[in-house]
Amino acid sequence: MKVNYKKISPVISVIVVLAAAFLMYKLNALTTLRSDDFNYHYSFADGTRLSSFMEVVKSQAAHYKVMNGRIPAHFLMQLSTLFGKSVFDVANTIVYIFFILLVLYMIKKSWKVNPLTFMIIFVILWFYLPAFGSTVLWWDGAFNYLWTTVICLIALLPYRNPKLYDYKVNQFIFPIIGLIAGWCSETTSAGIVFFQFWFIVYWLYNKRKHVIPYVITMFASFGGYCLMTFAPGQMQRLNRVSGGEIPILKNMYHFIVAMGSRYYLEIIIFILLLSISIFLQRNKELNYLAILFFATAILASCTLIMAGIQIINERTYFGIETMIVIAMGILVKNIFADQLSVFQKMNLAYVIILVPLFLINYRAAYVDVRRTYNEYNKREVYIEEQKKKGEKELNLNAINSTNDHSPYYLTPDLSPNPNHWQNVTKSKYYGVDKINKVN
Known part of the structure; x- marks a missing residue:
């Protein structure tokens, strides 16, 4: 009996997307707290543990003055601490799948999921994206890189599909999204404004009409970028790293x-x-x-x-x-x-080659992330045992990784200096006076 591919394709697409979501969720659930995750549980305004929405707002107002101007990312990070890591794991998995769909939309201007194309982009992004564990899996890192890139791509949707501005409500919504997108990242947000500007220039050159909504969105993005770049905390940070x-x-x-x-x-x-x-x-x-x-x-x-x-x-x-x-x-x-038939055959060939390579690499990453998860949990148990004994100074082993898909890859977990912020923030989080690195 001949199989009608068009009828079963939507089912295959759903299976492929759910499989990708399952694989990403497994890694998210095994990713532990690290680095800034501990620090962002506390208010930058008064140093107390965050417990409400308004405390997050006050904290970010202070953060803007003393840390940096990337408010959207850090606001989401501090807000998410009110709900816990398990809620973030689910939300982050959904956002990553949506990120892939956004990339595909920018490529082909369609939300329709082709299972072969989806698998290829999924695998390409797995291998190509830099510091995958720190930009996609790590709690604070995901907000700073994955989520902000998603916001930036959403801001570009009307430029990829001009029909979106046929709806008047979008002429109000997208400038707001553009403002947030411009406020997200020192690099990607600058690129977004550049993209919007030259897209408008191209349209004017071709004498296209109705460019006003695009101009408004561009200026909103530029305004967001200025809010980030000229934040008091951002200027202090740039002075430190550039030497003035x-x-x-x-x-x-x-x-x-x-x-x-x-x-x-x-x-x-x-x-x-x-x-x-x-x-x-x-x-x-x-x-x-x-x-x-x-x-x-x-x-x-x-x-x-x-x-x-x-x-x-x-x-x-x-x-x-x-x-x-x-x-x-x-x-x-x-x-x-x-040449869609040739394109489909080429996609199938790439899937046959790339998916086995991905599964091998994914298994290695999964094993390593699970190892760091187990080490982290053992350390948590040890910390609680020491605290029950009344210990206020802890000697801990740092968690490290050589797998480039691990959140611990090439990033410090603890410093040899007990007064380093990595150690100090963990001391505060665990309620002890001092943490020493022993390995």
């Missing part, structure tokens, strides 16, 4: 060298795909859109270096590399626009 001086030409040189060495392969592939798309006379607007996403990634990667920050954490590249995946995906889709 920003040599523009020297930093530009470092930028070119850093981006050339990091993304040379992506640049070559992008130019190759763009050349093929132009040669085959594919949709010009999609080619421009791909160029705009890729240029957005490059500009976003430039912002911190130009601000005087020479050493950039891997996590910072999360939004940047998301834009690169979107740009490449648009070109591939554009190239195979009139």
Whole structure:
């Protein structure tokens, strides 16, 4: 009996999405508290444990003055501490799946899920996104990178699908989203404003009408970016990391060298795909859109270096590399626009190759995350035992990992210095006077 693929495809899509959600939830549930997670349980206003919405608001008002300007991420982080880690695990899993759907929407302008395409993007993001454990699984890290990138992509939805502004309510909603998106990240938010500006320029060049809602959203995003960049806490932070001086030409040189060495392969592939798309006379607007996403990634990667920050954490590249995946995906889709059967066969071949590699890598990550989870729980039991004995000074083993999908990968859990903030915040969280690292 011949199977009707069109009828069973929606069922397969649901199964694939649920399987991906299950795999991500398992990792989320095994990810423990670390680093800033302990600190953000307490108010920046008065140092007390957060217990209400208004306390979170007061804490973020103080945070804006003394820490940095990324209020949306840290507001969500502190708000989530009121509900607990288990609620976050479920919410974060849903947000990650929605993140994949947003990436796919930016590529093909459709919410319809093709199971093969979904699996390919899911696997590509697993391998390609930087510091996966710290940007997707880690509690505070997820809010700062995954969730803020989702907000930024939502702000770009009307630019990918102009029909969204046909609804008047969206002309009010998206400027608000744009404001929040501009307030999210030093890198990705700068890229968003750049994207919006050049998209509007392109529309004006082609004499398209009804650009006012896009201009309003762009200015809202720029306003959000200014609120973040010129926050008192942000200015203090930049002065600390840049030493108060920003040599523009020297930093530009470092930028070119850093981006050339990091993304040379992506640049070559992008130019190759763009050349093929132009040669085959594919949709010009999609080619421009791909160029705009890729240029957005490059500009976003430039912002911190130009601000005087020479050493950039891997996590910072999360939004940047998301834009690169979107740009490449648009070109591939554009190239195979009139060869859907060939495209589907190619997708199937990639799934056959990539999924087994993913499962092997996922198993290794799962084993390592479970190991750190067990070590963390043993340490929790030990801490409680010592506290019951009346101990106020604890000697603890730090938890470490060499797996690049672990939240503990290349990030400190404890410092040899008991007065370091990593140790001090844990001391406060556990209600002891001092924590020493012994390994």
